[in-house]
Amino acid sequence: MDLDRLERWAYANRKKFSEAKCKVLHIDWGNPKHKYKLGGEWIESSPEGKDLGVLVDKKLNMTCQHVLVAQKASRLLGCIKSSVTSRSREVILPVRSALVRPHLEYCIQLCGPQYKTDMELLEQVQRRPRR
Structure with missing residues (x-):
C-alpha cells in the first residue's frame, strides 16, 4: 500500500522513479521475503544496500x-x-x-x-x- 501511495504521489507531482535503481533489502532471518511492485515492474531483491554512503547487508553487518x-x-x-x-x-x-x-x-x-x-x-x- 505504501508503494502504491508513493506512486500516486509521484504521478500527481509529475515525478518518475527509476524502477531499475530500486532494490529491496530483506532484513531478518524470519522475513517472508515478499515481492514488491513499483510502476508495474517487480523490484528485485538485493543482498546488501547502500544508504548515505554506508553499505549494510541483510544481517545489518557492516x-x-x-x-x-x-x-x-x-x-x-x-x-x-x-x-x-x-x-x-x-x-x-x-x-x-x-x-x-x-x-x-x-x-x-x-x-x-x-x-x-x-x-x-x-x-x-x-x-x-x-x-
Whole structure:
C-alpha cells in the first residue's frame, strides 16, 4: 500500500522513479521475503544496500563497509606516496591526516567496527609504513 501511495504521489507531482535503481533489502532471518511492485515492474531483491554512503547487508553487518573504507584509504596512501616527494614526518603526517583520516572516520559512530577483524583491518591501514 505504501508503494502504491508513493506512486500516486509521484504521478500527481509529475515525478518518475527509476524502477531499475530500486532494490529491496530483506532484513531478518524470519522475513517472508515478499515481492514488491513499483510502476508495474517487480523490484528485485538485493543482498546488501547502500544508504548515505554506508553499505549494510541483510544481517545489518557492516564488514563490507569496512573493507571498502580500508581499500579506499589504502589507495589514497599509495597516491600520497607516489605524489609527495618529501618523506619527512613533518610533511607526510599532515597530508595523511587531511586526506586519509576523513575516510576512516566517516560514519564511525554509526558503523563502528563490531568485530575484531574489522578493527584490525582499519588499524592496519593506519599503521601502514610511512616510507
